[in-house]
Amino acid sequence: MNSIIAAILSFFIPGLGQAISGDLKKGIILFVAAIVVGALAALVFRSWFVSIINLLISLYAAYDAYLMNQ
Template sequence: MVNAILAAILSFFIPGLGQALAGDIKKGVIFFVIAIVLGFILGWIFGMGIITYIVALLYDLYAAYDAYNMAK
């Protein structure tokens, strides 16, 4: 069994890593790809402004929450 807190922390810093650690590699790759694409799109539209950081933070928090629930 995977430590849920460790999965959440890993997924907060690298979205998808906690999901992969919890056993769902496909979901982990999807989370990681979405994070990269989201970063490029928001960076292109808004630059490195506050909106980009807020959306990235919200996505990281969701990825951590999902990884925590998966590992529980």
């Protein structure tokens, strides 16, 4: 798979690029982490801080998917 496509997929749906590239376990972990952080953002008043953490998870997932497909 093209590394750019894997990175884009993982940015919008964390873990998808890893799962498609063959590392299903890491993909599921990143996806669940993004879901948990998103749920926390809905429950916590300081959701801007939790949203930053969610953005960092998405950026890490995209970077990792890019490196996996090099």
